[in-house]
Amino acid sequence: MSSTDEGLTGSSRVTVFAMFGTVFGYATHHLDERRIGDVAIVGPLTPGVEWGRLWQMARNCERTTAGEKELARWVLAQATRAFVCGSDRIAQFQQRGWKLEPGGRRVRFDTTYANRDQLWTGNLTVEGLTPDQLAERPTFYSA
Template sequence: MASDEGVTGNSRVTVFTMFGVVLGYATHHLDRRRLGEVAIVGPLTPGVEWGRLWQMARACERNTAGEKELAQWVLTQATRAFVCGSDRVAQFQEREWRLEPGGRRVRFDATYANRDQLWTGNLTVKGLASAQTAERPTLYTV
């Protein structure tokens, strides 16, 4: 589902690279319980739009994968960076971020990687240096 709404938050943020693009992964809470039931993932590299994330998923998933399977692939990559630290640029326990309007929101049929939904879009994270968001050299491109 496309989203016309932007959202801001202050939560845990993981900054990581994939295929040379720097991405951010944050959690969002829908109520005061602060469960972090929404995964927020988007590119931080200047000039890279959120659709590139879905292109990566489409290129790496099977040809017949639907939107929810592609969303699970995106969340798996973000979770991998958070848990394993692979390709991690930075990790913040508490950081302000903003997801711009116009991204994509997917609700999972069941909780996946401790999240009920994935929201993607153009993301900004407060306080990142340009060196942290610059595109990285990579052997693989998508």
Template sequence: MSSDDEGLTGRGRVTVFAMFGTVFGYTTHHLDERRIGDVAVIGPLTSGVEWPRLWQMARSCGRPAAKDTELAQWVLIQATRAFVCGSDRIAQFHDQGWKLEPGGKRVSFETAYANRDHLWTGNLTVDGLRPDQVAERPSL
């Protein structure tokens, strides 16, 4: 795990979903020419919400003694659930531009988890989203 001092831009499949009132984006990044999406990229899209909120959610929903890898698995499975099941999905794009801002948190899994080797989180923007799509949602 490390802090990311460089931003990242990409284009591809993006899932936009709500979790506990906050809207997040989930996409993938490829580290080599195989283009297998080995990096999950997840971040908040709701204005005024910063990436640590995602880790706070994982900490409050996970085991009290959970380490970063286990928390990262929780984060990834929430995004995967939204992609696969459509749970709380707001939008699904097949070819959309996105940008992960500098900063954030990166975690590498010891073995592939939900078909991903890494989770990179940070503040995310996705091209073409309307303000109503990223607005805070009512939550329990």
């Protein structure tokens, strides 16, 4: 895990989904020419929500003794669930531009998890989304 002052822009597959009322984006990033999407990019899209909320959700939903890598696996499991199952999915794009703002947290997994070697989280923006797609959703649950 590390905080980073580096931002990142990219264009890849993007899934937009709601979790506990907040809208998040899940994109992939490639570290080399193989283009295998070895990095998962996950961050809040709802205006006014900071990336720390994602980690707070993980901390509240995982077991109390979970370490950072376990929390990162929980985050990636939720994003993967939205991508694969369509649970709480708002939109899915085969190719869409996105930007991960400076700051955030990066976690490298010990072994590949959900086809990803790393999770990078931070404040995220995705091109072309409407205010309605980004708006906080009603929820029965809190995290």
